[in-house]
Amino acid sequence: ETGVTQTPRHxxxxxxxxxxxxxxxxxxxxxxxxxxxxxxxxxxxxxxYSLEERVENNSVPSRFSPECPNSSHLxxxxxxxxxxxxxxxxxxxxxxxxxxGANVLTFGAGSRLTVL
Amino acid sequence: xxxxxxPTEMTATEGAIVQINCTYQTSGFNGLFWYQQHAxxxxxxxxxxxLDGLEEKGRxxxxxxxxxxxxxxxxxxxxxxxxxxxxxxxxxxxYQLIWGAGTKLIIKP
Numbered sequence: 001e002t003g004v005t006q007t008p009r010h011x012x013x014x015x016x017x018x019x020x021x022x023x024x025x026x027x028x029x030x031x032x033x034x035x036x037x038x039x040x041x042x043x044x045x046x047x048x049y050s051l052e053e054r055v056e057n058n059s060v061p062s063r064f065s066p067e068c069p070n071s072s073h074l075x076x077x078x079x080x081x082x083x084x085x086x087x088x089x090x091x092x093x094x095x096x097x098x099x100x101g102a103n104v105l106t107f108g109a110g111s112r113l114t115v116l
Numbered sequence: 117x118x119x120x121x122x123p124t125e126m127t128a129t130e131g132a133i134v135q136i137n138c139t140y141q142t143s144g145f146n147g148l149f150w151y152q153q154h155a156x157x158x159x160x161x162x163x164x165x166x167l168d169g170l171e172e173k174g175r176x177x178x179x180x181x182x183x184x185x186x187x188x189x190x191x192x193x194x195x196x197x198x199x200x201x202x203x204x205x206x207x208x209x210x211y212q213l214i215w216g217a218g219t220k221l222i223i224k225p
Contacts, residue, residue: 004158040124042215043203090158098211102147105213107158 003027006091006108014116015081021111023074023091029106031097032074034066037088037110049074050097081115088112118142120216122204127222128194136189136202136219144209150178150189151203153218159203162189191221199223 004025013019025032034046048056049068063085065077074091092105121139128134140148147166151159165171165180165187177190191198204216 040217042120042217043205043213045213102149102164104149104161104164105151105159107151107160109156109158 004091004093004106004108006089006111008111009109010112010114012114012116013078013081015083017081018077018079020078021076021089021091021113023076023108025072025074025091025093025106027093027106029093029095030071031094032068032071033092033094033105034074034076035090035092035107037090043090046076048097055097078113081113083115086113086115118208118214120204120206120214122202122216122219124217125220125222127224128191130194130196130223130225132194133190133192134194134221136191136204136221138187138189138204138216140185140187140204140206140214140216142185142206142208142214145182146207146209146211148178148180148187149205149207149213150187151205152200153203154200162202194223196223196225 007022030051032049036044045058046060047066052068063080067075088110090110091108094103094105119141150162152162153159163178165178170179175192180187201218201220203218205213207213
């Protein structure tokens with residue numbers, strides 16, 4: 001399997017539930033990202049990991065908790081979410097977390113989250 | 117603040133040419149990207165511009181003018197499969213990606 005794989009593709013949860021989103025990349029990349037995509041809004045960067053260390057946390061509420069156990073896997077743990085957290089959550093990877101050159105992001109297809 | 121502007125939606129005819137504009141105001145510039153996103157799918161990389169001018173890649177071309185804070189994506193010989201959202205993103209002086217809200221392109225027969 002190649003590319004970036006996200007599971008589940010769809011998730012419906014209540015505000016008191018705890019769930020996790022999973023991302024796996026088979027590209028040998030060193031950086032992994034979580035983005036939030038809401039309708040008609042720009043992509044919002046949530047977290048960046050470089051070689052399993054978190055290098056960025058863009059003021060994301062603590063009800064979102066990332067985990068990167070190794071360079072191929074990334075999780076987003078969700079608890080006590082709000083209805084406004086309903087969105088598409090995209091995982092991406094790249095060779096490096098920043099730097100010069102194209103450093104293209106490869107995205108997964110996303111996890112569509114609905115919070116009731 | 118930093119800002120990327122692109123039209124919300126555009127409509128074009130199969131076989132025609134369409135130009136999607138992107139203007140930006142960012143803290144510095146370290147490259148501009150275009151991504152394509154079909155409904156329900158992952159965004160995929162289309163082009164990268166860091167110097168002024170036109171980059172051509174098959175039916176798709178991307179243009180950059182750094183002095184004007186302006187780019188466009190040109191799609192020729194439109195096909196129905198080109199119906200998608202097109203995302204413009206600029207990497208600023210801190211190497212952070214600033215994203216536009218995307219342009220939804222509708223292709224009609």
